[in-house]
Amino acid sequence: MQPDWALLLLVANVSTLTVCMVLKLPQIITVIAAKNARGLSVRSLLLELTGFLVFLTYQTYYEYPLITYLEYPVLIVQDAILLMCVLFYNGNIGTALPYTVLFILCWRLITIHRLIIDLAMNLSTFISALSKFAQLQSLWKTCDSGQVSALTWGFAIYTICARIFTTLMTTQDTAVLFRYAVIGVLNTWVFATIIYYRKAGKRKD
Known part of the structure; x- marks a missing residue:
């Protein structure tokens, strides 16, 4: 790899990790400050968490470079x-324990065999796509972006673009690239929807 490309790869990896360290903070702060979670989809968060866990397990199983998935x-x-x-x-904190147990059991299950983890990886793209659609449905239903943070989704778009570049430069895993491409398109759709309803709300005011 040429020095210029190596430097660009390093910048992409480091910037992605840096952005991801604060990716959800604007959203968390917004929810806590408002003391409500209007516009946020629990189903979307659960599906996103599932996709993240499967993807992390896949990367560690195949011993890909740590810098490519450290975030x-x-x-x-x-x-x-x-x-x-x-x-x-939302008044549903009592459901946290069952969700935690379910996540742990599923995570242990997919590590049993290589075929299972490969299948789970392919399904994780579908699961992650569903998480974005769930958030879109929540926005469409309320016609209000509520406490949904545009900054968080903007950060997400950047990290996906950076990860497409780093994957092309390192593992070139087609399953990973396909996942990033699908999520990148849907993240942009969610971001655009948030901005649309935010402007629509201002026009009403």
């Missing part, structure tokens, strides 16, 4: 915190 443990922790906040403000 996922950080994202999982942030998503879990955000989910707790949403459940709390």
Whole structure:
């Protein structure tokens, strides 16, 4: 790899990790400050967490370079915190324990055999896509972006673009690239929807 490309790859990896360390913070802060989770979909968060866990397991199983997926443990922790906040403000915090047990059992199951983890990886793309659609449905239903953070979704678009580049430069895994491409398109759709309803709300005011 030429020095210029190596530097660009390093910048993409480091910037992705840096952005992901604060990716969900704007959303978490917004929910806590407003003391409500209007516009946020619990189903979307659960599906996203599932996709993150499967993807992290897939990357570690095949021993891909740590720098190419180091942000996922950080994202999982942030998503879990955000989910707790949403459940709390929705009055459903009692469901947190069953969700936790289910996640642990499913995570252990997919590590049993290579065929299972490969299948889970392919399904995780579908699951992650469903998580974005669930958030879109929540926005369409309320016609209000509520407490949904446009900044968080903007960060997500950047990290996906950076990860497409780093994957092309390193593992070139087609399953991973396909997942990133699908999620990138849907993240952009969610972001555009948030902006649309935010402007629509301002026009009403």
